[in-house]
Amino acid sequence: MAQTLGCETITTKQETIANLARQAPGMVLTTLAHHIDLVWLEEAYRRTRKDGAVGVDGVTAEAYETRLHENLSDLLERFKSGHYQAPPVRRVHIPKDGTKKTRPIGIPTLEDKILQRAVLMVLEPVYEQDFLDCSYGFRPGRNPHQALQALWDGVMELRGAWVIDLDIQAFFDSMERTHLHAFLDQRVRDGVIRRVLGKWMQAGVMEDGVIHHPERGSPQGGVISPLVSNLYLHEVLDRWFEDTVKPRLRGRAFMVRFADDALLAFEREEDARRVLEVLAKRLARFGLTLHPEKTRLVDFRRPPWRRGTRRSQRGRSFDLLGFTHYWGRSRNGNWVVQRKTAKTRFRRAVRQIGQWCRRHRHLSVAQQWQALSRKLRGHDAYYGITGNARALVRFRQAVRRVWRTWLNRRAHRPSLNWETFVRLLQRYPLPPARVVHSHYVASRLLNRGAGCGSPARPDLWEPRGRKRPR
Secondary structure, eight states: OHHHHHHHHHHHHHHHHHHHHHHOTTOOBOOOGGGOOHHHHHHHHHHSOSSSOOOTTOOOHHHHHTTHHHHHHHHHHHHHHTOOOOOOEEEEEEEOTTSSOEEEEEEOOHHHHHHHHHHHHHHHHHHTTTSBTTBOTTOTTOOHHHHHHHHHHHHHHHTEEEEEEEEBTTHHHHOOHHHHHHHHHTTBOOHHHHHHHHHHHHSOEEETTEEEOOSSOOOTTOSSHHHHHHHHHIIIIIHHIIIIIGGGOSSOEEEEEETTEEEEEESSHHHHHHHHHHHHHHHHTTTOOBOTTTOEEEEEEOOOSSTTOOOOOTTOOEEETTEEEEEEEOTTSOEEEEEEEOHHHHHHHHHHHHHHHHHTTTSOHHHHHHHHHHHHHHHHHHHOBTTOHHHHHHHHHHHHHHHHHHHHTTSSSOOOOHHHHHHHHHHSOOOOOOOOBOTTSSOGGGGTTTTTOSBSOTTTTSOTTOOOOO
């Protein structure tokens, strides 16, 4: 009961912050930290993941929870008084898709995660009133499938487009803090919040027992980092594209961005080439660099309708959010944008299944079957979109092969031939491929504004059941 009341109180405070930011879009907010109290921190702790890796202090959620009230009270006092010292994040490296390269990830301490979550809960209602509809990454009420739907709607409305597949090289490590502070000054100047934000930026990273203090960037993995990155690209890319680029174009255009992955689509080739020429200069002004190999201009025009007129299809596809986008025929024979699981994502998913089977081959067949069934349903929950049924079926075939391989390796002598394995599958059937997201029938009203022209979700923190005034 107390938890419910606390959550309702926090929601009411967020509604107040959102209403103020929405009613005065140009106002600089100087008093926000007073919203953060003990109840606020308790809710932030509840929303924080407890099963993640530990930070540099080695404190687990179980140990922290033994004296939760005292720990949160002490954290609140240090935060309000300015005595809070942000610890360095522990850096680990994870492999990138389809390459031997790795991506650095920062792991904050549990206490740091709690405080970052609390500050995020204050800042999010402010910036959600300013962010544009073209941004979908790490925002409340938004997900990758909405970005995919906006892309599909936009390209189909243009009947094909010239697409700039944009990739920013080492984005999180390249953000210049002077520009970031200037962007923050435009909206939030609360001394307590700005002080702790500065401490997080200067905390440094620990790798192999050595602490480094980079002069640029924000560590990936922090709770506050997605909001900071969205704010940076909102000012550098989103607003520039909407306010400066689009009025100077001869044709229509739109943009879809998910975190640092962005795609710009243009009706006319000359518009796309002009923007591509100035895009690198625009990003360089703020310390960012286009990836020379991954950034490219794609001729994604619809193939000709008439038979006998052929246009080369080579290079006429692009990857975004784990899917390869290409032109194909619908059941009615019309040209439509279709999606299939990207090769790198497909191989990674199969490799992860193999690693799991290898580590858990000692489990019973029933236990393995239950776990693999959950993994297949989770795979469908993301990749199960219209037009991707073949890739879903191929993934199940790959999972069956991998599962049989590791079942055979449980004994010194392989004894599970395909005939025996088929009988086993009859007893333990894996769930069939399932299309979860039908993008052809999805409402376009939910994604109207994909052209990046208006603030998104103005009613995000309004109470349920209350109608907005017209």
